Amino acid sequence: MSVPSRERLLGRHDESLTLSRRLVFRAMAALALIHVVLAAINLSPLIDRYTIARLFDVNQENTVAVWLSSGALFALAVVALVSAAVEPRTGVRRGWIVIAAIFGVLSLDETASLHEMAGELGSRLLEVPWLPSLYMWVIVVTPFAAIGAVWMIRWFGKTLGWRTPAGRMAILGIALWMTVPLFEAVDPTLGGPRLLIVVEESIEASGEILLLWAVLRHVGDLGLTITRRPRS
Numbered sequence: 001m002s003v004p005s006r007e008r009l010l011g012r013h014d015e016s017l018t019l020s021r022r023l024v025f026r027a028m029a030a031l032a033l034i035h036v037v038l039a040a041i042n043l044s045p046l047i048d049r050y051t052i053a054r055l056f057d058v059n060q061e062n063t064v065a066v067w068l069s070s071g072a073l074f075a076l077a078v079v080a081l082v083s084a085a086v087e088p089r090t091g092v093r094r095g096w097i098v099i100a101a102i103f104g105v106l107s108l109d110e111t112a113s114l115h116e117m118a119g120e121l122g123s124r125l126l127e128v129p130w131l132p133s134l135y136m137w138v139i140v141v142t143p144f145a146a147i148g149a150v151w152m153i154r155w156f157g158k159t160l161g162w163r164t165p166a167g168r169m170a171i172l173g174i175a176l177w178m179t180v181p182l183f184e185a186v187d188p189t190l191g192g193p194r195l196l197i198v199v200e201e202s203i204e205a206s207g208e209i210l211l212l213w214a215v216l217r218h219v220g221d222l223g224l225t226i227t228r229r230p231r232s
Helices: 006-042 050-056 064-086 090-112 114-123 137-160 165-177 180-190 194-228
Strands: none
Touching: 006 050, 006 064, 006 194, 050 064, 064 090, 064 194, 090 114, 090 137, 114 137, 137 165, 137 180, 137 194, 165 194, 180 194
């Protein structure tokens, strides 16, 4: 039997990578479609029914939307750990571990409402007339979130590449997330209109999808780079 040449093996790997990217694209498209359906339900008269609201209301806790978001963030943390495991550079590996920790906490926050708890604690020390205690997290958490977002934009830009598809998706995803506190700050003054809430949740979901897509794409590209590295 003839031993497959390195070029043939690389060709097979390229085909496998292309198939992998297609599967990731389909998975992200399916996730986006689910969020579109959720948005449509929330903007329709169906949301006035108790059972539908209890399951699908994007403005409530412990609903399908919350668990979907928590799952996407947890998946981001897991893929970041995979990236750390296959990353040959020590500094970048540590960065991936930090990213995994951040998204692990964010996943927990989706189900445990940690940022609302921080807001409630902050309201005991600071009172803002136009901002109810439920939304006080915007003032308490946003400064730290902004610092983290700037760090992640720089880190993803340097690690994934400022001009690569993965890098641009990650940066756009973080930018979309940073609009959420603005929506939350405006929401109480407008009386919490349903359309604004749905738009906010849709933007947040779009950021999650873009980030997960970017990190999954990076893992595939990194695997190809390792495979192509010449043997010493």
